[in-house]
Amino acid sequence: MSNTDLEIVVEDPTAPDDESPSVANRRSIEIVVSLLLLALAVLLGYDNWRTGIDWDSTGPQPGYFPFYLSVILGGASLYGLIAAALSQQAKTETFVTRAQLRRVMLVFVPTALFCLATQFLGIYVASFALIAGFMRWIGRIAWWKSLLTAFVFTAIMFVTFDVAFDVIMPKGPLEAALGR
Numbered sequence: 139m140s141n142t143d144l145e146i147v148v149e150d151p152t153a154p155d156d157e158s159p160s161v162a163n164r165r166s167i168e169i170v171v172s173l174l175l176l177a178l179a180v181l182l183g184y185d186n187w188r189t190g191i192d193w194d195s196t197g198p199q200p201g202y203f204p205f206y207l208s209v210i211l212g213g214a215s216l217y218g219l220i221a222a223a224l225s226q227q228a229k230t231e232t233f234v235t236r237a238q239l240r241r242v243m244l245v246f247v248p249t250a251l252f253c254l255a256t257q258f259l260g261i262y263v264a265s266f267a268l269i270a271g272f273m274r275w276i277g278r279i280a281w282w283k284s285l286l287t288a289f290v291f292t293a294i295m296f297v298t299f300d301v302a303f304d305v306i307m308p309k310g311p312l313e314a315a316l317g318r
Contacts, residue, residue: 158237167233168222172215179212244276260310266292 183205190199191206222228234242248271255264266288273284299305300318309318 158235160232164231164233165228172219176215182208
């Protein structure tokens with residue numbers, strides 16, 4: 139029996155192209171992330187220093203423990219920054235290609251828009267739009283199936299959270315019009 143009889147290979151027609159050009163190398167991403175974490179550590183350190191990092195008669199002040207956590211985060215960020223700057227291998231290693239970044243953005247952008255839409259439309263209408271949109275444009279599923287699935291899921295979510303458990307969820311104009 140040959141190896142081809144033992145395994146079935148199914149290729150994904152939407153998989154990213156192996157020949158796609160590099161958008162960023164690993165070194166540049168590691169440097170950017172280390173700098174962002176270092177900036178966060180400085181901001182947190184300053185804010186906790188401002189609220190107090192000493193011991194007083196009742197024990198540690200509110201910023202004592204978070205301040206030292208931010209010092210540790212800052213130290214780790216500096217280590218990561220130096221390691222990334224000195225790494226020769228990371229300079230040539232691709233972090234993300236154009237095709238891979240496109241696939242990530244296909245999920246990230248609608249999810250970010252969902253978060254924004256939730257503020258204005260409420261969670262149920264925004265969830266309906268996100269689910270139907272993902273199913274239709276990314277999954278290439280028929281409109282009627284996408285709309286039906288989004289409606290059923292959103293209805294189940296409404297009944298579960300709003301009716302059964304009485305959880306306060308972000309509401310929009312549709313819920314206000316329906317008296318909820």
